[in-house]
Amino acid sequence: MSASAARPLRLHLNEHTGGCSPAVLAAIRAIAREDIARYPDYAPVTSASERHFGVDAGWITLTNGLDEGLHAAAYAVARTNRRLAGARPPIALVVEPAFEMYAACADAAGLDVRRVLPGDDPAFPVEAFFAALSPDVRLIYLTDPNNPTGLAMPPGLLDRICAAAPWALVMLDEAYAEYSGRTAIGPALDRRRNLIVGRTFAKAFGLAGLRVGAIVAHPETLAPLRRVLPPFPLNICAVRALEAAVEDRAYLEWSIAQAGESRGLVAGACRRLGLHCWPSEANFVLVRIGDEVGRVVEEMAAAGVLVRDRSQQPGCAGCCRITAGVVDHTRRAIAALEDALRSSRRPHRA
């Protein structure tokens, strides 16, 4: 086995392959034995997070990764709607192609999942979405920018959705908002009382292994989610890490700039190679390889570069998703992609 295959480049989960800020590690190293023996105090880190997102006190709840926030939304909706008229459970709407956790969370909480399907292209299926919006839809998962496409939500759509379904909780997943530079967190959040914004420190801040996320909304909107969350979702390492991470603006800006350059490199490579890709606003790019996608992904893995086969997701036939964060790593991915394509395009392959 080659060295690169033994320790592959992980470009399949949109992790930060540059690691976290060095300040985060220093903060964890500074934790005292007594700190570890105590239940964590969330007051300082919550204030730091409120400052970071520019919201008032009470508008944030920290969670054990954004995944926990996605779960809490489903449990809160199931709990609030348990006496819904009729025998059927409330419905969670998932707009495909989507992050798999939405359907998993809804299912865990006993909600029915209704998937809104795109056409051949994975763009947001606006018409199908509104057609699916019946009164028994009580939870709507949205993503901006989308994973796996990296596409922005169509402008103005969020407001239309929040207004069209006041009986539903809208959970807007902004896992990649640092890269897009766009967020629904702001003064308008006060008007949208059925909207919760989910954020994570896993991607642009590189804290995936520590599990740190946040849900942001009007305090009354957050209240039902707080009821289903455990009292101490973050451990002390995550708390100290988050405090340090939000202070290191330079590291965040470096991460965002690297992703911007990387997306450009992948898009340029796709043009050269005659492959279609979608204009991403995140730290990854969805690339349409075609029928050979399975082979190409396998060959790249054999060469030590892991990327994600997304060809089974609706609207994503023949596609793989490549994390495009740290520029050096993106260059390696492009070289591996070119090699894999060259061998798969050879006329006399086995």
Ligand SMILES: *Cc1c(COP(=O)(O)O)cnc(C)c1O
């Ligand atoms: C990575 C990701 C998450 C998960 O965030 P965690 O904080 O690691 O739980 C949530 N939503 C989307 C769309 C993601 O890509």
